Amino acid sequence: MxxxxxxxxxxxxxxxxxxxxxxxxxxxxxxxxxxxxxxxxxxxxxxxxxxxxxxxxxxxxxxxxxxxxxxxxxxxxxxxxxxxxxxxxxxPKRGKNRLHIDVHSDGELTAVVERLEQLGATRVEEQEQGPAGHWWVMRDPEGNEFCVA
Structure with missing residues (x-):
């Protein structure tokens, strides 16, 4: 199957x-x-x-x-x-997403986040989790959360 x-x-x-x-x-x-x-x-x-x-x-x-x-x-x-x-x-969207997209890039994180902002995304919160990594929580133009690492 x-x-x-x-x-x-x-x-x-x-x-x-x-x-x-x-x-x-x-x-x-x-x-x-x-x-x-x-x-x-x-x-x-x-x-x-x-x-x-x-x-x-x-x-x-x-x-x-x-x-x-x-x-x-x-x-x-x-x-x-x-x-x-x-x-x-x-x-309308209400509350936090129960499922979200993680965007991974081999480029420099700040440059990727800035490019996404130019497309209409907004930054929500920067995350630093030690060995687990460093990423940004962002929202797309309709408010759906996603992460960029």
Missing amino acids: TLTWKLVVDSADSPALAEFWAAALGYEVEDPTALIDTLLAAGRLPAAAVLERDGRKLFRGYSAVRHPEDPYDPASGVGRGRRILFQDVPE
Whole structure:
């Protein structure tokens, strides 16, 4: 038995959050334009369910990113590897995340943190745990916590 997975993150603006995380991780925003065009032409998707952004057609309320080296289905644009799906939900984020992303870099920590801030992240707290390491707790543009080490 083979298991696959994707991380799903609730969001208020899925395309904007996908663009942030694609830039932060060096991932690609998925482009489901070909699939959407097929569904629209067949009458299986109403035009109101589609959003256009940066030359791509997206399913309204959903946007995903994938690792650029992982395989994907060219007919749908859906990644078959390391993938994060952002889905819009009506309620705002409340409290601390129960699950978060740790971003690791072989670069200098301060430079990585500053680059993420330029993309829209904010610093929350610096952590120094002796042999366990040194990292920053940050928030993405929608307030989701993540760590950078």
